[in-house]
Amino acid sequence: MEDSAEVQTEENKVFLDVNKKRTVKTPAQVMALENFYKEHRFPSDEMKAQLAAQIRLTEKQISSWFCHRRLKDKRRDESYANGRQDHSSGVIQDRGSGLRQDSCGSIKQGDYRNVDPREVESRRIYGHDFPAADLTYERRSHQNPYNAHMEDTSSENSSSLHDQRFSESGDPYDMQISANLTQNGAITQIKPRIAKSMGYKPSGYLKVKGELENPAITAVKRQLGRHYQEDGPLLGIEFDPLPPGAFEFHSSNPVNEPIYVGDPRQDHSPDISGVLKQPNLNIINEVHNPKLSSQDSYVEDAKLNTEHGSERQDRKSHHQLKYKSSFLCSNPFPGQNSSINIYESSAGKTAVSDCKRSRMSYKPAVERMGSDSFSNQPGPYGWKIANEQEKPWLHDDDNHTYKAPKNENLSKTSNLIHGCSESQGTERGPSARMAKLEKLGGEWKPKRGYPVRENIDPTNELKVAKRVKVEFPQQNFVANASHSRLPLLTNPTKGSSMDVPSSFSEDETAETSSSLD
Protein backbone atom coordinates (compact mmCIF):
# COMPACT_ATOMS: atom_id res chain seq x y z
CA MET A 1 0.00 0.00 0.00
CA GLU A 2 2.56 2.40 1.07
CA ASP A 3 4.91 1.08 -1.51
CA SER A 4 2.50 1.64 -4.29
CA ALA A 5 1.77 5.06 -3.00
CA GLU A 6 5.41 5.77 -2.85
CA VAL A 7 5.91 4.44 -6.30
CA GLN A 8 3.13 6.56 -7.51
CA THR A 9 4.65 9.52 -5.82
CA GLU A 10 7.89 8.78 -7.45
CA GLU A 11 6.20 8.42 -10.75
CA ASN A 12 4.41 11.64 -10.21
CA LYS A 13 7.65 13.23 -9.33
CA VAL A 14 9.20 12.02 -12.47
CA PHE A 15 6.17 13.01 -14.40
CA LEU A 16 6.24 16.42 -12.89
CA ASP A 17 9.90 16.74 -13.52
CA VAL A 18 9.41 15.78 -17.07
CA ASN A 19 6.49 18.06 -17.48
CA LYS A 20 8.04 20.89 -15.66
CA LYS A 21 10.80 20.93 -18.13
CA ARG A 22 10.32 24.09 -19.95
CA THR A 23 9.92 23.58 -23.59
CA VAL A 24 10.05 25.98 -26.40
CA LYS A 25 7.35 26.14 -28.89
CA THR A 26 8.27 25.81 -32.46
CA PRO A 27 8.08 28.78 -34.74
CA ALA A 28 5.08 27.35 -36.41
CA GLN A 29 3.37 26.93 -33.15
CA VAL A 30 4.19 30.37 -32.03
CA MET A 31 3.14 31.85 -35.28
CA ALA A 32 -0.07 29.97 -35.19
CA LEU A 33 -0.68 31.06 -31.68
CA GLU A 34 0.11 34.61 -32.48
CA ASN A 35 -2.08 34.63 -35.48
CA PHE A 36 -4.84 33.08 -33.59
CA TYR A 37 -4.34 35.45 -30.78
CA LYS A 38 -4.70 38.33 -33.11
CA GLU A 39 -8.20 37.28 -33.78
CA HIS A 40 -9.15 35.65 -30.58
CA ARG A 41 -7.66 36.80 -27.42
CA PHE A 42 -10.05 34.65 -25.51
CA PRO A 43 -10.47 31.50 -27.44
CA SER A 44 -13.14 29.13 -26.48
CA ASP A 45 -12.49 25.64 -25.38
CA GLU A 46 -13.18 24.32 -28.80
CA MET A 47 -10.87 26.79 -30.28
CA LYS A 48 -8.22 25.86 -27.86
CA ALA A 49 -8.76 22.23 -28.49
CA GLN A 50 -8.67 22.75 -32.16
CA LEU A 51 -5.62 24.83 -31.99
CA ALA A 52 -3.98 22.44 -29.64
CA ALA A 53 -4.66 19.59 -31.93
CA GLN A 54 -3.43 21.48 -34.87
CA ILE A 55 -0.17 22.60 -33.47
CA ARG A 56 0.39 19.63 -31.33
CA LEU A 57 0.13 21.22 -28.02
CA THR A 58 -2.00 20.50 -25.08
CA GLU A 59 -4.99 22.56 -24.29
CA LYS A 60 -3.32 23.50 -21.12
CA GLN A 61 -0.41 24.83 -22.99
CA ILE A 62 -2.69 26.73 -25.21
CA SER A 63 -4.53 28.22 -22.32
CA SER A 64 -1.35 29.02 -20.58
CA TRP A 65 0.09 30.58 -23.62
CA PHE A 66 -2.90 32.75 -24.17
CA CYS A 67 -2.88 33.75 -20.58
CA HIS A 68 0.69 34.78 -20.74
CA ARG A 69 0.16 36.40 -24.01
CA ARG A 70 -2.56 38.55 -22.64
CA LEU A 71 -0.43 39.35 -19.72
CA LYS A 72 2.31 40.27 -22.03
CA ASP A 73 0.06 42.60 -23.88
CA LYS A 74 -1.04 44.14 -20.72
CA ARG A 75 2.40 44.72 -19.45
CA ARG A 76 3.49 46.22 -22.66
CA ASP A 77 0.44 48.31 -22.63
CA GLU A 78 1.12 49.54 -19.17
CA SER A 79 4.75 50.15 -19.71
CA TYR A 80 3.99 51.98 -22.82
CA ALA A 81 1.39 54.08 -21.14
CA ASN A 82 3.83 54.94 -18.46
CA GLY A 83 6.54 55.71 -20.87
CA ARG A 84 4.57 57.61 -23.39
CA GLN A 85 1.79 59.31 -21.60
CA ASP A 86 2.59 62.40 -23.51
CA HIS A 87 2.00 60.67 -26.75
CA SER A 88 -1.68 61.07 -26.70
CA SER A 89 -4.32 61.92 -24.26
CA GLY A 90 -6.47 59.15 -25.47
CA VAL A 91 -5.15 56.27 -23.58
CA ILE A 92 -4.85 57.59 -20.18
CA GLN A 93 -8.16 59.25 -20.36
CA ASP A 94 -9.79 56.18 -21.65
CA ARG A 95 -8.52 54.23 -18.79
CA GLY A 96 -10.19 56.48 -16.39
CA SER A 97 -13.27 57.08 -18.35
CA GLY A 98 -15.16 54.07 -17.28
CA LEU A 99 -14.22 51.78 -20.02
CA ARG A 100 -13.72 48.66 -18.13
CA GLN A 101 -10.62 47.00 -19.10
CA ASP A 102 -9.39 44.00 -17.37
CA SER A 103 -5.94 43.60 -16.06
CA CYS A 104 -4.66 42.10 -19.22
CA GLY A 105 -5.70 44.97 -21.30
CA SER A 106 -8.45 42.85 -22.58
CA ILE A 107 -12.08 43.48 -22.23
CA LYS A 108 -14.21 41.71 -19.79
CA GLN A 109 -17.17 40.02 -21.22
CA GLY A 110 -20.53 41.46 -20.81
CA ASP A 111 -19.84 44.96 -21.88
CA TYR A 112 -20.09 44.96 -25.56
CA ARG A 113 -18.55 48.35 -25.80
CA ASN A 114 -15.42 47.11 -24.34
CA VAL A 115 -14.30 45.31 -27.31
CA ASP A 116 -10.68 44.74 -27.46
CA PRO A 117 -9.35 47.54 -29.52
CA ARG A 118 -7.20 45.24 -31.47
CA GLU A 119 -10.04 43.00 -32.16
CA VAL A 120 -12.15 45.93 -33.11
CA GLU A 121 -9.47 47.09 -35.36
CA SER A 122 -9.09 43.77 -36.98
CA ARG A 123 -12.75 43.37 -37.41
CA ARG A 124 -13.07 46.76 -38.80
CA ILE A 125 -10.38 46.06 -41.23
CA TYR A 126 -12.00 42.84 -42.08
CA GLY A 127 -15.19 44.55 -42.86
CA HIS A 128 -17.16 43.86 -39.77
CA ASP A 129 -19.82 46.26 -38.98
CA PHE A 130 -19.85 48.06 -35.77
CA PRO A 131 -22.43 50.23 -34.28
CA ALA A 132 -21.66 53.85 -34.02
CA ALA A 133 -21.02 53.48 -30.37
CA ASP A 134 -18.53 50.84 -31.06
CA LEU A 135 -16.85 52.93 -33.57
CA THR A 136 -16.73 55.71 -31.14
CA TYR A 137 -15.06 53.56 -28.66
CA GLU A 138 -12.94 52.12 -31.28
CA ARG A 139 -11.73 55.47 -32.23
CA ARG A 140 -10.76 56.28 -28.79
CA SER A 141 -9.44 52.98 -27.92
CA HIS A 142 -7.36 53.02 -30.95
CA GLN A 143 -5.24 55.41 -29.08
CA ASN A 144 -4.47 52.58 -26.90
CA PRO A 145 -0.82 52.75 -26.25
CA TYR A 146 -0.50 49.22 -27.12
CA ASN A 147 -1.81 49.82 -30.50
CA ALA A 148 0.24 52.86 -30.85
CA HIS A 149 3.12 50.95 -29.65
CA MET A 150 2.55 48.23 -32.04
CA GLU A 151 2.36 50.69 -34.80
CA ASP A 152 5.56 52.09 -33.67
CA THR A 153 7.14 49.21 -35.29
CA SER A 154 5.60 49.98 -38.53
CA SER A 155 3.86 53.18 -39.15
CA GLU A 156 4.71 55.62 -36.54
CA ASN A 157 6.54 57.98 -38.70
CA SER A 158 4.14 60.70 -37.92
CA SER A 159 4.28 60.16 -34.25
CA SER A 160 5.27 62.98 -32.06
CA LEU A 161 8.06 60.92 -30.84
CA HIS A 162 8.89 59.71 -34.17
CA ASP A 163 12.49 59.53 -34.82
CA GLN A 164 13.63 61.67 -37.59
CA ARG A 165 15.68 58.89 -38.88
CA PHE A 166 12.59 57.03 -39.66
CA SER A 167 10.85 59.91 -41.22
CA GLU A 168 13.73 60.45 -43.48
CA SER A 169 14.32 56.97 -44.50
CA GLY A 170 10.96 55.52 -43.99
CA ASP A 171 9.64 52.94 -41.77
CA PRO A 172 12.37 50.60 -40.81
CA TYR A 173 10.29 47.65 -41.55
CA ASP A 174 9.15 49.12 -44.72
CA MET A 175 12.67 49.77 -45.49
CA GLN A 176 13.43 46.27 -44.75
CA ILE A 177 10.62 45.17 -46.82
CA SER A 178 11.62 47.23 -49.75
CA ALA A 179 15.24 46.68 -49.27
CA ASN A 180 14.76 43.02 -49.18
CA LEU A 181 13.11 43.01 -52.45
CA THR A 182 14.85 41.79 -55.46
CA GLN A 183 13.92 41.88 -59.02
CA ASN A 184 12.75 38.37 -59.20
CA GLY A 185 10.46 38.80 -56.31
CA ALA A 186 12.59 37.04 -53.87
CA ILE A 187 13.64 38.97 -50.92
CA THR A 188 17.00 39.26 -49.52
CA GLN A 189 17.64 39.43 -45.93
CA ILE A 190 18.37 42.80 -44.60
CA LYS A 191 21.06 42.96 -42.12
CA PRO A 192 19.83 43.66 -38.70
CA ARG A 193 22.50 46.11 -38.09
CA ILE A 194 20.94 48.33 -40.63
CA ALA A 195 17.93 48.64 -38.50
CA LYS A 196 20.09 48.71 -35.51
CA SER A 197 22.15 51.50 -36.87
CA MET A 198 18.97 53.35 -37.36
CA GLY A 199 18.24 53.02 -33.76
CA TYR A 200 15.55 50.59 -34.41
CA LYS A 201 15.96 47.42 -32.60
CA PRO A 202 12.79 45.65 -31.78
CA SER A 203 13.31 42.92 -29.34
CA GLY A 204 11.43 39.93 -28.27
CA TYR A 205 7.82 40.24 -28.93
CA LEU A 206 8.24 43.28 -31.04
CA LYS A 207 10.31 41.31 -33.38
CA VAL A 208 7.51 38.92 -33.76
CA LYS A 209 4.96 41.59 -33.97
CA GLY A 210 7.01 43.37 -36.45
CA GLU A 211 7.01 40.28 -38.45
CA LEU A 212 3.42 39.53 -37.98
CA GLU A 213 1.73 42.82 -37.85
CA ASN A 214 3.83 45.22 -39.68
CA PRO A 215 3.16 43.59 -42.97
CA ALA A 216 -0.50 43.83 -42.22
CA ILE A 217 -0.21 47.45 -41.32
CA THR A 218 1.89 48.10 -44.30
CA ALA A 219 -0.57 46.27 -46.41
CA VAL A 220 -3.33 48.50 -45.20
CA LYS A 221 -1.21 51.48 -45.82
CA ARG A 222 -0.54 50.28 -49.25
CA GLN A 223 -4.11 49.55 -49.93
CA LEU A 224 -5.17 52.92 -48.78
CA GLY A 225 -2.31 54.48 -50.46
CA ARG A 226 -2.18 58.12 -49.72
CA HIS A 227 -5.28 58.28 -47.69
CA TYR A 228 -3.73 57.15 -44.60
CA GLN A 229 -3.15 59.33 -41.68
CA GLU A 230 -0.84 57.44 -39.56
CA ASP A 231 -1.50 58.98 -36.23
CA GLY A 232 -5.04 59.84 -36.99
CA PRO A 233 -8.26 58.05 -36.45
CA LEU A 234 -8.91 54.64 -37.61
CA LEU A 235 -9.17 54.34 -41.25
CA GLY A 236 -12.47 55.38 -42.58
CA ILE A 237 -13.70 56.83 -39.35
CA GLU A 238 -14.78 60.34 -38.94
CA PHE A 239 -13.95 62.35 -35.97
CA ASP A 240 -16.23 64.95 -34.64
CA PRO A 241 -14.98 68.28 -35.76
CA LEU A 242 -12.60 69.79 -33.36
CA PRO A 243 -13.70 72.94 -31.65
CA PRO A 244 -12.16 76.07 -33.00
CA GLY A 245 -8.79 76.69 -31.59
CA ALA A 246 -8.45 73.23 -30.30
CA PHE A 247 -4.88 73.47 -31.25
CA GLU A 248 -2.79 76.49 -30.84
CA PHE A 249 -1.00 76.24 -34.08
CA HIS A 250 -2.56 76.51 -37.39
CA SER A 251 -2.50 73.27 -39.08
CA SER A 252 -0.32 74.31 -41.87
CA ASN A 253 0.85 70.83 -41.98
CA PRO A 254 -1.87 68.91 -43.62
CA VAL A 255 -0.43 65.74 -42.33
CA ASN A 256 -2.02 66.29 -39.03
CA GLU A 257 -5.34 67.01 -40.44
CA PRO A 258 -7.83 64.26 -40.35
CA ILE A 259 -8.18 62.62 -43.61
CA TYR A 260 -11.09 60.60 -44.64
CA VAL A 261 -9.61 57.66 -46.19
CA GLY A 262 -10.92 55.73 -48.99
CA ASP A 263 -13.02 58.42 -50.46
CA PRO A 264 -12.39 58.44 -54.13
CA ARG A 265 -13.53 61.97 -54.32
CA GLN A 266 -10.73 63.04 -52.21
CA ASP A 267 -8.44 61.09 -54.23
CA HIS A 268 -8.04 63.99 -56.50
CA SER A 269 -8.65 66.69 -54.07
CA PRO A 270 -6.04 69.37 -54.31
CA ASP A 271 -6.28 69.88 -50.60
CA ILE A 272 -5.37 66.40 -49.92
CA SER A 273 -2.73 66.44 -52.47
CA GLY A 274 -0.57 68.15 -50.01
CA VAL A 275 -0.93 65.24 -47.80
CA LEU A 276 -0.40 62.97 -50.60
CA LYS A 277 2.97 64.35 -51.02
CA GLN A 278 3.95 63.12 -47.72
CA PRO A 279 7.17 61.37 -48.10
CA ASN A 280 8.25 57.88 -48.20
CA LEU A 281 5.13 56.02 -47.61
CA ASN A 282 4.20 55.92 -51.18
CA ILE A 283 7.70 55.43 -52.19
CA ILE A 284 7.96 52.57 -49.89
CA ASN A 285 4.69 51.25 -50.96
CA GLU A 286 5.50 51.45 -54.55
CA VAL A 287 8.03 48.81 -54.04
CA HIS A 288 6.10 45.71 -54.07
CA ASN A 289 6.85 43.42 -51.31
CA PRO A 290 5.89 39.88 -51.91
CA LYS A 291 6.11 39.47 -48.25
CA LEU A 292 2.96 41.39 -48.01
CA SER A 293 1.09 39.13 -50.20
CA SER A 294 0.29 36.86 -47.43
CA GLN A 295 -0.87 39.64 -45.30
CA ASP A 296 -2.82 41.10 -48.06
CA SER A 297 -4.34 37.81 -48.47
CA TYR A 298 -4.97 37.74 -44.87
CA VAL A 299 -6.76 40.99 -45.02
CA GLU A 300 -8.85 39.93 -47.85
CA ASP A 301 -9.42 36.56 -46.50
CA ALA A 302 -10.61 38.00 -43.31
CA LYS A 303 -12.61 40.56 -45.03
CA LEU A 304 -14.39 37.99 -47.03
CA ASN A 305 -15.65 36.68 -43.86
CA THR A 306 -18.11 39.21 -42.74
CA GLU A 307 -19.89 37.05 -40.33
CA HIS A 308 -17.64 37.44 -37.44
CA GLY A 309 -19.46 37.70 -34.23
CA SER A 310 -18.27 39.73 -31.38
CA GLU A 311 -16.15 37.34 -29.52
CA ARG A 312 -16.67 38.85 -26.21
CA GLN A 313 -20.32 39.25 -26.46
CA ASP A 314 -21.51 36.46 -24.44
CA ARG A 315 -18.53 34.35 -24.90
CA LYS A 316 -20.11 31.33 -23.55
CA SER A 317 -23.59 31.42 -24.86
CA HIS A 318 -22.48 32.10 -28.36
CA HIS A 319 -19.74 29.72 -28.00
CA GLN A 320 -20.59 27.46 -30.83
CA LEU A 321 -21.90 30.12 -33.05
CA LYS A 322 -18.85 32.14 -32.59
CA TYR A 323 -16.71 29.24 -33.23
CA LYS A 324 -18.44 28.21 -36.31
CA SER A 325 -18.58 31.65 -37.69
CA SER A 326 -15.21 32.90 -36.86
CA PHE A 327 -13.26 29.78 -36.72
CA LEU A 328 -14.63 27.80 -39.50
CA CYS A 329 -15.88 30.35 -41.87
CA SER A 330 -12.88 32.45 -41.53
CA ASN A 331 -9.36 31.57 -41.31
CA PRO A 332 -8.63 31.20 -37.67
CA PHE A 333 -5.01 31.25 -38.44
CA PRO A 334 -4.86 34.23 -40.60
CA GLY A 335 -1.19 34.17 -40.76
CA GLN A 336 -1.06 30.65 -41.75
CA ASN A 337 -0.04 31.67 -45.13
CA SER A 338 2.91 33.23 -43.65
CA SER A 339 3.63 30.92 -40.87
CA ILE A 340 2.60 27.44 -41.35
CA ASN A 341 2.99 27.54 -45.00
CA ILE A 342 6.50 28.25 -44.22
CA TYR A 343 6.79 24.71 -43.30
CA GLU A 344 4.62 23.44 -45.92
CA SER A 345 6.17 25.02 -48.87
CA SER A 346 9.57 25.24 -47.51
CA ALA A 347 9.80 21.55 -47.83
CA GLY A 348 9.18 21.90 -51.44
CA LYS A 349 11.25 23.77 -53.87
CA THR A 350 9.05 26.77 -54.06
CA ALA A 351 10.14 28.45 -50.97
CA VAL A 352 11.07 31.55 -52.80
CA SER A 353 7.51 32.44 -53.40
CA ASP A 354 6.76 32.92 -49.80
CA CYS A 355 9.08 35.62 -48.89
CA LYS A 356 7.70 35.92 -45.46
CA ARG A 357 9.87 33.08 -44.63
CA SER A 358 12.86 35.09 -45.34
CA ARG A 359 13.06 36.42 -41.88
CA MET A 360 11.99 33.37 -40.22
CA SER A 361 14.30 30.82 -38.99
CA TYR A 362 13.13 27.44 -38.30
CA LYS A 363 13.76 24.41 -36.53
CA PRO A 364 13.38 20.96 -37.60
CA ALA A 365 10.93 21.80 -35.39
CA VAL A 366 7.92 20.13 -36.21
CA GLU A 367 9.31 17.02 -34.88
CA ARG A 368 6.82 17.27 -32.17
CA MET A 369 4.28 17.25 -34.85
CA GLY A 370 5.56 13.95 -35.83
CA SER A 371 4.34 12.53 -38.99
CA ASP A 372 3.23 9.41 -37.29
CA SER A 373 0.66 11.22 -35.29
CA PHE A 374 -0.21 13.73 -37.83
CA SER A 375 -3.03 13.51 -40.14
CA ASN A 376 -2.20 12.80 -43.67
CA GLN A 377 -4.54 15.43 -44.73
CA PRO A 378 -3.49 18.95 -44.83
CA GLY A 379 -4.35 20.48 -41.58
CA PRO A 380 -5.82 23.84 -41.10
CA TYR A 381 -2.39 25.16 -41.40
CA GLY A 382 -1.83 23.53 -44.64
CA TRP A 383 1.01 21.34 -43.69
CA LYS A 384 0.95 17.97 -45.12
CA ILE A 385 2.87 15.67 -43.04
CA ALA A 386 2.41 12.71 -45.21
CA ASN A 387 4.00 14.35 -48.11
CA GLU A 388 7.25 12.70 -48.66
CA GLN A 389 8.78 15.86 -49.87
CA GLU A 390 8.11 17.48 -46.62
CA LYS A 391 9.31 14.76 -44.45
CA PRO A 392 12.78 16.07 -44.22
CA TRP A 393 11.27 19.15 -42.93
CA LEU A 394 9.29 17.52 -40.33
CA HIS A 395 11.95 15.42 -38.95
CA ASP A 396 14.42 16.61 -36.58
CA ASP A 397 17.26 15.61 -38.69
CA ASP A 398 19.04 14.00 -35.87
CA ASN A 399 17.91 16.58 -33.49
CA HIS A 400 20.18 19.11 -34.92
CA THR A 401 19.40 22.64 -35.14
CA TYR A 402 21.24 24.58 -37.67
CA LYS A 403 23.03 27.68 -37.04
CA ALA A 404 24.93 29.62 -39.54
CA PRO A 405 28.19 31.25 -38.86
CA LYS A 406 27.63 34.54 -37.28
CA ASN A 407 29.33 36.61 -39.86
CA GLU A 408 27.76 35.01 -42.76
CA ASN A 409 26.89 37.48 -45.37
CA LEU A 410 23.21 37.89 -45.27
CA SER A 411 22.77 39.66 -48.48
CA LYS A 412 22.86 36.52 -50.44
CA THR A 413 19.46 35.75 -51.57
CA SER A 414 20.34 32.24 -52.24
CA ASN A 415 21.39 31.82 -48.73
CA LEU A 416 18.26 33.28 -47.51
CA ILE A 417 16.20 31.15 -49.67
CA HIS A 418 18.11 28.27 -48.52
CA GLY A 419 17.40 29.27 -45.05
CA CYS A 420 13.83 29.54 -45.97
CA SER A 421 13.43 26.30 -47.60
CA GLU A 422 15.46 24.28 -45.28
CA SER A 423 15.62 26.55 -42.41
CA GLN A 424 15.68 24.93 -39.13
CA GLY A 425 15.84 27.39 -36.43
CA THR A 426 16.30 27.03 -32.83
CA GLU A 427 13.43 26.45 -30.59
CA ARG A 428 13.47 29.95 -29.40
CA GLY A 429 10.57 32.12 -30.20
CA PRO A 430 10.11 33.51 -33.62
CA SER A 431 11.48 36.80 -32.61
CA ALA A 432 14.72 35.37 -31.55
CA ARG A 433 14.69 33.05 -34.44
CA MET A 434 14.10 35.79 -36.85
CA ALA A 435 16.81 37.81 -35.36
CA LYS A 436 19.03 34.85 -35.40
CA LEU A 437 18.32 34.18 -38.96
CA GLU A 438 19.06 37.73 -39.74
CA LYS A 439 22.27 37.37 -38.02
CA LEU A 440 23.13 33.99 -39.14
CA GLY A 441 22.27 34.12 -42.72
CA GLY A 442 21.13 31.23 -44.68
CA GLU A 443 23.52 28.61 -43.67
CA TRP A 444 22.78 26.49 -40.73
CA LYS A 445 24.86 24.36 -38.63
CA PRO A 446 24.05 21.95 -35.92
CA LYS A 447 23.77 23.58 -32.66
CA ARG A 448 22.37 21.22 -30.23
CA GLY A 449 19.69 18.75 -29.78
CA TYR A 450 16.23 19.96 -29.81
CA PRO A 451 14.41 18.99 -26.69
CA VAL A 452 11.79 16.70 -27.85
CA ARG A 453 8.76 16.89 -25.79
CA GLU A 454 5.94 14.55 -26.05
CA ASN A 455 3.80 15.77 -23.33
CA ILE A 456 0.65 15.62 -25.23
CA ASP A 457 -1.80 13.72 -23.34
CA PRO A 458 -2.86 10.88 -25.57
CA THR A 459 -6.29 10.96 -24.19
CA ASN A 460 -6.46 14.57 -24.78
CA GLU A 461 -5.20 14.09 -28.21
CA LEU A 462 -7.71 11.46 -28.93
CA LYS A 463 -10.38 13.52 -27.42
CA VAL A 464 -9.42 16.50 -29.37
CA ALA A 465 -9.05 14.58 -32.51
CA LYS A 466 -12.40 13.08 -32.03
CA ARG A 467 -13.95 16.36 -31.31
CA VAL A 468 -12.26 17.96 -34.16
CA LYS A 469 -13.42 15.30 -36.44
CA VAL A 470 -16.95 15.69 -35.35
CA GLU A 471 -17.14 19.39 -35.01
CA PHE A 472 -14.72 20.59 -37.54
CA PRO A 473 -15.03 18.53 -40.59
CA GLN A 474 -13.63 21.33 -42.67
CA GLN A 475 -10.30 21.33 -41.13
CA ASN A 476 -8.52 21.83 -44.31
CA PHE A 477 -10.33 25.00 -44.96
CA VAL A 478 -7.24 26.97 -44.46
CA ALA A 479 -5.21 25.08 -46.86
CA ASN A 480 -7.95 25.12 -49.35
CA ALA A 481 -9.36 28.50 -48.91
CA SER A 482 -6.40 30.59 -48.25
CA HIS A 483 -4.41 29.17 -51.02
CA SER A 484 -6.96 28.93 -53.65
CA ARG A 485 -8.77 32.06 -52.89
CA LEU A 486 -5.99 34.39 -52.18
CA PRO A 487 -4.34 35.71 -55.21
CA LEU A 488 -0.67 35.73 -55.21
CA LEU A 489 1.05 38.70 -56.60
CA THR A 490 2.94 37.20 -59.37
CA ASN A 491 4.58 40.34 -60.49
CA PRO A 492 6.46 41.50 -57.51
CA THR A 493 8.06 44.38 -59.21
CA LYS A 494 4.85 45.67 -60.58
CA GLY A 495 2.54 44.48 -57.96
CA SER A 496 1.68 47.39 -55.88
CA SER A 497 -0.49 48.05 -52.99
CA MET A 498 -3.27 48.72 -55.32
CA ASP A 499 -3.05 45.24 -56.58
CA VAL A 500 -4.69 44.20 -53.47
CA PRO A 501 -7.89 42.36 -53.73
CA SER A 502 -10.45 44.64 -55.10
CA SER A 503 -12.87 43.61 -52.50
CA PHE A 504 -10.99 45.38 -49.86
CA SER A 505 -10.54 48.69 -51.50
CA GLU A 506 -14.01 48.63 -52.85
CA ASP A 507 -15.53 47.83 -49.58
CA GLU A 508 -13.42 50.31 -47.87
CA THR A 509 -14.29 52.92 -50.39
CA ALA A 510 -17.92 52.16 -50.12
CA GLU A 511 -17.85 52.35 -46.41
CA THR A 512 -16.04 55.56 -46.19
CA SER A 513 -18.01 57.08 -48.97
CA SER A 514 -21.21 56.27 -47.27
CA SER A 515 -19.89 57.65 -44.08
CA LEU A 516 -19.08 60.86 -45.79
CA ASP A 517 -22.48 61.03 -47.28
Add this chain to the structure above:
DNA sequence: TTGTGTTTTATTGCCTCC
Protein backbone atom coordinates in the same frame (compact mmCIF):
# COMPACT_ATOMS: atom_id res chain seq x y z
C1' DT B 1 33.82 31.16 -22.90
C1' DT B 2 31.35 33.24 -19.39
C1' DG B 3 28.34 36.29 -16.96
C1' DT B 4 24.32 39.00 -17.21
C1' DG B 5 19.98 40.41 -18.82
C1' DT B 6 15.78 39.31 -21.37
C1' DT B 7 12.21 36.43 -23.00
C1' DT B 8 9.41 32.49 -22.80
C1' DT B 9 7.19 28.70 -20.54
C1' DA B 10 5.21 26.22 -16.60
C1' DT B 11 3.14 26.21 -12.17
C1' DT B 12 0.40 27.78 -8.43
C1' DG B 13 -2.77 30.56 -5.85
C1' DC B 14 -6.33 33.87 -5.76
C1' DC B 15 -10.29 36.19 -7.71
C1' DT B 16 -14.50 36.67 -10.36
C1' DC B 17 -18.38 34.96 -12.70
C1' DC B 18 -21.93 31.64 -13.66
Add this chain to the structure above:
DNA sequence: GGAGGCAATAAAACACAA
Protein backbone atom coordinates in the same frame (compact mmCIF):
# COMPACT_ATOMS: atom_id res chain seq x y z
C1' DG C 1 -18.46 24.84 -6.37
C1' DG C 2 -16.44 24.76 -10.84
C1' DA C 3 -14.37 27.09 -14.58
C1' DG C 4 -11.78 30.57 -16.50
C1' DG C 5 -8.61 34.20 -16.03
C1' DC C 6 -4.99 37.03 -13.85
C1' DA C 7 -0.88 37.66 -11.22
C1' DA C 8 3.27 36.12 -9.13
C1' DT C 9 7.01 33.19 -9.28
C1' DA C 10 10.54 30.02 -10.86
C1' DA C 11 13.21 28.20 -14.25
C1' DA C 12 14.76 27.26 -18.83
C1' DA C 13 16.30 29.12 -23.17
C1' DC C 14 18.41 32.52 -25.41
C1' DA C 15 20.97 36.96 -26.73
C1' DC C 16 24.68 39.69 -26.13
C1' DA C 17 28.60 41.95 -24.41
C1' DA C 18 33.10 41.52 -22.23
